[in-house]
Amino acid sequence: EPEVTQTPSHQVTQMGQEVILRCVPISNHLYFYWYRQILGQKVEFLVSFYNNEISEKSEIFDDQFSVERPDGSNFTLKIRSTKLEDSAMYFCASRDGQGAWSEQFFGPGTRLTVL
Amino acid sequence: AQSVTQLGSHVSVSEGALVLLRCNYSSSVPPYLFWYVQYPNQGLQLLLKYTSAATLVKGINGFEAEFKKSETSFHLTKPSAHMSDAAEYFCAVSDIGTSYDKVIFGPGTSLSVIP
Secondary structure (H helix, E strand, O other): OOOOEEEOOEEEEOOOOOEEEEEEOOOOOOEEEEEEEOOOOOEEEEEEEEOOEEEEEOOOOOOOEEEEOOOOOOEEEEEOOOOHHHOEEEEEEEEOOOOOOOOOEEOOOEEEEEO | OOEEEOOOOEEEEEOOOOEEEOOEEEOOOOOOEEEEEEOOOOOEEEEEEEOOOOOEEEOHHHOEEEEEHHHOEEEEEEOOOOHHHOEEEEEEEEOOOOOOOOEEEOOOEEEEEEO
16 A cells, blocks of 8 residues: 655754755655644644645744755655754655545654754 | 644543544534544554545544534544554644645544553
């Protein structure tokens, strides 16, 4: 069964460092998303991506964040200068057709720890 | 804008007892609703979804949910709890304000199953 994969599963970094979180969405999917979940809190939307551009972003997704689909298969989230408060689980998701009825498939997440 | 509330951040049931996890939504248009489960240290897995085809929705692992428009509810139930059901459960609504349809999650309910 197709699945969304994410690497690494756990990333530890120093405050101020750049990190890149990687995701491989399901191959025929067209819409891509990043969410994050701070420990003990709910899952929050960060950004959606379609047709090689950002379609929507939340207030959390400031200038320190960027997304890219560099090669038609990977989907990356970059944090330029990490802060302590960026420590969270980051989930990638993808879905196929347009419309709210098609479910998003989530990856297993990357746990980011900023020291 | 759509939103979701979940009554009870933590629910504890005995093995074999009924599981009832509550979810209420707010939406100005007919919603698309989802229940996701998150097992410890894992990603988000779709349990079931409501897309207006039937008000009683059956999902995986014996779970089902009933959409009640008059009560703006989408409660999750399972007749008999199993130890393996211990997890975090998230009710979610698809934000149909845009065609890109991000998912808006509730705060989650942690289910404990007592032997």
